[in-house]
Amino acid sequence: xxxxxxxxxxxxxxxxxxxxxxxxxxxxxxxxxxxxxxxxxxxxxxxxxxxxxxxxxxxxxxxxxxxxxxxxxxxxxxxxxxxxxxxxxxxxxxxxxxxxxxxx
Amino acid sequence: xxxxxxxxxxxxxxxxxxxxxxxxxxxxxxxxxxxxxxxxxxxxxxxxxxxxxxxxxxxxxxxxxxxxxxxxxxxxxxxxxxxxxxxxxxxxxxxxxxxxxxxxxxxxxxxxxxxxxxxxxxxxxxxxxxxxxxxxxxxxxxxxxxxxxxxxxxxxxxxxxxxxxxxxxxxxxxxxxxxxxxxxxxxxxxxxxxxxxxxxxxxxxxxxxxxxxxxxxxxxxxxxxxxxxxxxxxxxxxxxxxxxxxxxxxxxxxxxxxxxxxxxxxxxxxxxxxxxxxxxxxxxxxxxxxxxxxxxxxxxxxxxxxxxxxxxxxxxxxxxxxxxxxxxxxxxxxxxxxxxxxxxxxxxxxxxxxxxxxxx
Ligand SMILES: [Cu+2]
Numbered sequence: 245x246x247x248x249x250x251x252x253x254x255x256x257x258x259x260x261x262x263x264x265x266x267x268x269x270x271x272x273x274x275x276x277x278x279x280x281x282x283x284x285x286x287x288x289x290x291x292x293x294x295x296x297x298x299x300x301x302x303x304x305x306x307x308x309x310x311x312x313x314x315x316x317x318x319x320x321x322x323x324x325x326x327x328x329x330x331x332x333x334x335x336x337x338x339x340x341x342x343x344x345x346x347x348x
Numbered sequence: 349x350x351x352x353x354x355x356x357x358x359x360x361x362x363x364x365x366x367x368x369x370x371x372x373x374x375x376x377x378x379x380x381x382x383x384x385x386x387x388x389x390x391x392x393x394x395x396x397x398x399x400x401x402x403x404x405x406x407x408x409x410x411x412x413x414x415x416x417x418x419x420x421x422x423x424x425x426x427x428x429x430x431x432x433x434x435x436x437x438x439x440x441x442x443x444x445x446x447x448x449x450x451x452x453x454x455x456x457x458x459x460x461x462x463x464x465x466x467x468x469x470x471x472x473x474x475x476x477x478x479x480x481x482x483x484x485x486x487x488x489x490x491x492x493x494x495x496x497x498x499x500x501x502x503x504x505x506x507x508x509x510x511x512x513x514x515x516x517x518x519x520x521x522x523x524x525x526x527x528x529x530x531x532x533x534x535x536x537x538x539x540x541x542x543x544x545x546x547x548x549x550x551x552x553x554x555x556x557x558x559x560x561x562x563x564x565x566x567x568x569x570x571x572x573x574x575x576x577x578x579x580x581x582x583x584x585x586x587x588x589x590x591x592x593x594x595x596x597x598x599x600x601x602x603x604x605x606x607x608x609x610x611x612x613x614x615x616x617x618x619x620x621x622x623x624x625x626x627x628x629x630x631x632x633x634x635x636x637x638x639x640x641x642x643x644x645x646x647x648x649x650x651x652x653x654x655x656x657x658x659x660x661x662x663x664x665x666x667x668x669x670x671x672x673x674x675x676x677x678x679x680x681x682x683x684x685x686x687x688x689x690x691x692x693x694x695x696x697x698x699x700x701x702x703x704x705x706x707x708x
Contacts, residue, residue, distance in 0.1 A: 274559070274565060296556075297556055297637055298589070298635075298636040298637075300587065300589055302584070302587070304584070311586070311587055313587075313588075314588065314589050314636075316636070335567075336568070336580075336584055336587055336589070336590055337567050337568060337569065337589060337593075337635075338565055338566070338567040339448045339449050339454065339566060339567060339568070340448050340565070340566050340567070
């Protein structure tokens, strides 16, 4: 929860000049550390695989689809959100792992 | 990154700690969009067993998802409309309330979405979805049941799906010897099975995919079956690890569901264990969690003994009495065809009859 509040604070504070922020999300025990995240356009999420298995973060949301590829334990991947909208992110291998990202 | 913390954690996990990961949930999850009601369950039960949902009127959901085979059909791959051989084995619908994406390749997002798939599929039930609503409307008992279940809405495609999905969510595996062991009864499973449980969680690492009380992560993995079905790769394109990936099936009551795998290619649980131990195809898409195990015969026997403890005493499923076809003279009108010296029923009259109105 703390992270998304932080992200929201950025949106409010810098809405006009759209300052990019980076939010960290960990993957552990086949779970993401966050369920919902709000970001400003141009911000990124740093996905950290703290788990003992490979994950594969992707989204099939129309207009926002992306795939970071296989992410082994210990690896970190950064994804930047370039435009406003709602993006549903899942792990392709473990679809129960999901986050809703709102980019404003 | 130094040594990740998990390594030490995992190594330290005792049998007792592993057991706590398999505790049965207290209740069935129902989605907000389609909450539980007993009316939906009763109606869904009838629909699930009613062959009139198919174009030919002879295939019901239960023809393939047969409770006598733990909600599968006991075949390598099943048969649908006009005995069309299906491309993949019929999966169980057991414990599907806890599922995430439906089908071997996860192409449907929910049970509600899934329910409409087979009825419309030519190879499976070959029913026109619009036609189903009309066909059910012609059966007085269904009109009443739908009106009671969905007041003010009645029969619709969406409501058929909601009732079936709600019924499916009540199909939950019963208490197994394994559950009694987890709950503290040391005598309910053999020492061989207990050793098998240790192998399952440690040396064989089955738990990395068959996790939690339902023995599935609801995820997609290539476990190296040699056929050329690309599974999830057909839905999620251009992703190496999704090629040949299929959904992890539950292992509850698994002994009742031979033959195994999406293609029914492994006849027995022993063949399955041999596959994991040393028999899988190595390729780029193979899951990182698949490693040659080289289990010896004792370890294989222990693992099998463990899998057998997952067979529960499931409740007997009653075959429901289905609402009878319409008995009003409308049906006789058709017999009075011009050929038989009578007048053919007009489209208008047919529609009127189906809505239980008179026509001039
Ligand atoms: Cu994952």
